[in-house]
Amino acid sequence: MARKILTEHINVPGIETFDVYRKQGGYTAVEKAIKTMTPEEVVEEAKKSGVRGRGGAGFPMGMKWGFLAKPEGVPRYLVCNADESEPGTFKDHHLMKCIPHLLIEGMIISSFALGANKSFIYVRGELMYVIRILEKAIAEAKAQGFLGKNILGSGYDLELVVQPGGGAYICGEETALLESLEGKRGNPRNKPPFPAVKGLYQSPTVVNNVESIANMSWIINNGGDAYAAIGIGRSTGTKLISASGHIQKPGVYEIELGVSVDEFLNSDEYCGGIRKGHYLKALVAGGSSVPILPANLITKTAAGEDRLMTYESLSDGGFATGTMLGSGGFIVFDETACIVRNTWNFSRFYHHESCGQCSPCREGTGWMEKVLHRIEHGHGSMHDIDLLVDISKKIEGNTICPLGDAAAWPVASAIRHFRDEFVWHITHPQEATAPGAVYMGEMVLG
Amino acid sequence: MEEVKPQLLKITFDGIEVEVEPGTTIMQAARKIAEADESQGHLVPPAMCYYKPLPVSGGKCRACLVKVSAGSAKDPRPMPKLVPSCITQVQDGMVVENTTNPAVLDTRKSIVEFLLINHPLDCPICDQAGECHLQDFAFEHGSAKTRYEEERRTFDKIDIGPHVQLHMTRCILCYRCVYTADQITDKRVHGVMNRGDASEISTYIEKAIDNDFSGNVIDVCPVGALTDKTFRFKNRVWFTKPEDAHRDCDKCCGKTTLWYRGDEVIRVTARKNTWGEVTDFICNTCRFEKKSTKDWVLEGPTKVKRSSVISANKYRKDLVAKPDFALKLAASQFKQIDDSRPYTTDEETIRHQSIENNDKANHRSLAANNN
Numbered sequence A: 001m002a003r004k005i006l007t008e009h010i011n012v013p014g015i016e017t018f019d020v021y022r023k024q025g026g027y028t029a030v031e032k033a034i035k036t037m038t039p040e041e042v043v044e045e046a047k048k049s050g051v052r053g054r055g056g057a058g059f060p061m062g063m064k065w066g067f068l069a070k071p072e073g074v075p076r077y078l079v080c081n082a083d084e085s086e087p088g089t090f091k092d093h094h095l096m097k098c099i100p101h102l103l104i105e106g107m108i109i110s111s112f113a114l115g116a117n118k119s120f121i122y123v124r125g126e127l128m129y130v131i132r133i134l135e136k137a138i139a140e141a142k143a144q145g146f147l148g149k150n151i152l153g154s155g156y157d158l159e160l161v162v163q164p165g166g167g168a169y170i171c172g173e174e175t176a177l178l179e180s181l182e183g184k185r186g187n188p189r190n191k192p193p194f195p196a197v198k199g200l201y202q203s204p205t206v207v208n209n210v211e212s213i214a215n216m217s218w219i220i221n222n223g224g225d226a227y228a229a230i231g232i233g234r235s236t237g238t239k240l241i242s243a244s245g246h247i248q249k250p251g252v253y254e255i256e257l258g259v260s261v262d263e264f265l266n267s268d269e270y271c272g273g274i275r276k277g278h279y280l281k282a283l284v285a286g287g288s289s290v291p292i293l294p295a296n297l298i299t300k301t302a303a304g305e306d307r308l309m310t311y312e313s314l315s316d317g318g319f320a321t322g323t324m325l326g327s328g329g330f331i332v333f334d335e336t337a338c339i340v341r342n343t344w345n346f347s348r349f350y351h352h353e354s355c356g357q358c359s360p361c362r363e364g365t366g367w368m369e370k371v372l373h374r375i376e377h378g379h380g381s382m383h384d385i386d387l388l389v390d391i392s393k394k395i396e397g398n399t400i401c402p403l404g405d406a407a408a409w410p411v412a413s414a415i416r417h418f419r420d421e422f423v424w425h426i427t428h429p430q431e432a433t434a435p436g437a438v439y440m441g442e443m444v445l446g
Numbered sequence B: 001m002e003e004v005k006p007q008l009l010k011i012t013f014d015g016i017e018v019e020v021e022p023g024t025t026i027m028q029a030a031r032k033i034a035e036a037d038e039s040q041g042h043l044v045p046p047a048m049c050y051y052k053p054l055p056v057s058g059g060k061c062r063a064c065l066v067k068v069s070a071g072s073a074k075d076p077r078p079m080p081k082l083v084p085s086c087i088t089q090v091q092d093g094m095v096v097e098n099t100t101n102p103a104v105l106d107t108r109k110s111i112v113e114f115l116l117i118n119h120p121l122d123c124p125i126c127d128q129a130g131e132c133h134l135q136d137f138a139f140e141h142g143s144a145k146t147r148y149e150e151e152r153r154t155f156d157k158i159d160i161g162p163h164v165q166l167h168m169t170r171c172i173l174c175y176r177c178v179y180t181a182d183q184i185t186d187k188r189v190h191g192v193m194n195r196g197d198a199s200e201i202s203t204y205i206e207k208a209i210d211n212d213f214s215g216n217v218i219d220v221c222p223v224g225a226l227t228d229k230t231f232r233f234k235n236r237v238w239f240t241k242p243e244d245a246h247r248d249c250d251k252c253c254g255k256t257t258l259w260y261r262g263d264e265v266i267r268v269t270a271r272k273n274t275w276g277e278v279t280d281f282i283c284n285t286c287r288f289e290k291k292s293t294k295d296w297v298l299e300g301p302t303k304v305k306r307s308s309v310i311s312a313n314k315y316r317k318d319l320v321a322k323p324d325f326a327l328k329l330a331a332s333q334f335k336q337i338d339d340s341r342p343y344t345t346d347e348e349t350i351r352h353q354s355i356e357n358n359d360k361a362n363h364r365s366l367a368a369n370n371n
């Protein structure tokens, strides 16, 4: 069995309560950090651990903390991004629901490290019941003296606030999240200035994902070096993967970074292979925003090496033959999945979720969706394929926030790897629109 | 005590060096070049959302994207993405490419395309025609044809108070009116509702902005989305004659432009600078109620400072000077258009011809993009 950092105790009955969590060694990391360490030492451990942001971008957490501006007399904030709305990603939800104290403990340690006296957990608004769970956990921790004024007699104060999200995917983008937290419309901000300099209420702010922060109690208990010893190269530690699609055992799995994609996909410890009688067609490895991969590039890279579940290996080959680890939303497609339909579906999502501030994303996402809708419904023409590629290129890199890129990549990669399927939809509109019809090269299903 | 002068920063914009104060944006640096030498006006990036008098504006439309080919003297690496010149501050030793960079112009062309796909293109019946920044932008940077075949979004017209009409269908979501409303009232009656291409400028369900300065949203609107109801359909702006005038006003600066048709004042607006920006807002009394010459002290004809489709034809052709290769590109495209069709007035034939030409145009544009 692989080592578990976040989910070791997740199945212990009653782990969502303070008492059971405490019995499993919970809150010892808070005691250690606050009583025996300076904030700088905590930041140092985070840096040593090499843990990278688990929200999608994979930016080293310790380095991000190091960038936080510390002007005299200005409050600093820590904001936990629990807005998790990326299609295919549902790990933060699982963690907060099952073992809320792990996040609370991580929040206390991280806030202490950053010198924040008021920290926020911004939770996807649809998850009201999770918000209740977190609020209960906070009340318990406060009653035990781990939150509030003068924590453990150290003189350090921390108030933890849970904020229901604005109900939009874009509120997960860190600056949109801050706007929303301030009570405004969740529009992303232009950067610079970055949140580390001007974030919440124009004060220095760190925004981190739930999973990133939840790692902190293990890191403090065992040391950053021990964390860095797990994994391969710059992909240290463990990662939660939300596995879904045509596999035997969908669910949330904690892996040590560095297991092979083949093992993760096919071993009984994880996904358990493709469902019986079917075979692998495509994979979206890191949530809907990352490029889709065809079967021949999933377990092996273009260079013929084993593809591993690491930031580096998944992006091997760049966008031509690689993808990204992203937020760890592992969506598996077997031969019954229609790539055109799936691409249209993703595209529909981004069109619906664009905040509408900047013209390439506001107009381009809608345009791509309409063209894909046409192709999927048998009204496409050949030049539509290149039109889609061109629109995606014109959005990519030209927008305020990465949602534009996230909308462009799935379309561009689907056409890159599955162009023949798009062509078939256009040349065979009648067959393609028959119920359940799927293109399979020489053969047509359905 | 000697006054400490801020250290000036040197930047190279399209090969021209200019020194500016710290905190200046690339856009302002480019404008400084053009203000010193009018013939360089075409170098200034177009701005569809940025509006200097509105401090938080800019960064949205992406019309002004430029290439920073050297970040600064200290760190001369190029910036990986194109950056919005309106909100990007200059660094000492920065090198910026605008009209000298084909990728920038190509992107700009696609920004025009994006802004136009959901625009109704109803210029013939739009009051803004002739002084519309979107028209100017499309005229200078866009393509004559469209690749968009889908349905365009539409909205119903909304009256915002007694004087202003909002026609959301034409809006490009620059947010200028929102920021103007934010400046003049703390009631937040003029926000944006909904998301993406369904976004709407709203006064939270047609609530009038009962503010003495609400009329200014008309002047800041770059397109015909917010128009003056007292001027609607009265005249095309290029048939009117603008005169600068002033009056003693206890609410505002009283400095305006009167728009004449014959002897009749048919419209009053605030004055705009070379960049199409109003620096002094005027009150609703001056704008909507003082429509007689006797209310005003005339100062003389308004100088048309800005390049526009009107100035291009009537006033100053040189204002629309384009970079060489853009002209070449335009020439190469114009050549391809088939104008040897026989002259006909038969409607059916005309309809077919235009469909055919559209198709050809579509294929051509795609062929060009595939290379």
Ligand SMILES: Cc1cc2nc3c(=O)[nH]c(=O)nc-3n(C[C@H](O)[C@H](O)[C@H](O)COP(=O)(O)O)c2cc1C
Binding pocket: A052, A053, A054, A055, A056, A057, A058, A059, A061, A081, A082, A083, A084, A085, A086, A169, A170, A171, A172, A173, A174, A175, A207, A208, A209, A210, A212, A213, A401, A402, A403, A406
């Ligand atoms: C459109 C969009 C949506 C995002 N949604 C989330 C989200 O739901 N949860 C999350 O943790 N990060 C999300 N991110 C990434 C955040 O902007 C940010 O990078 C992250 O919260 C930083 O935390 P980390 O460094 O710990 O990963 C999103 C980014 C974009 C562009």
Ligand code: SF4
Binding pocket: A170, A187, A188, A353, A354, A355, A356, A357, A358, A359, A361, A362, A399, A400, A401, A402, A403, A404
């Ligand atoms: S890229 Fe899309 S979501 Fe992001 S700011 Fe622009 S319009 Fe909004």
Ligand code: FES
Binding pocket: B046, B047, B048, B049, B050, B058, B059, B060, B061, B062, B063, B064, B065, B084, B085, B086, B087
């Ligand atoms: S003018 Fe710079 S982005 Fe709109």
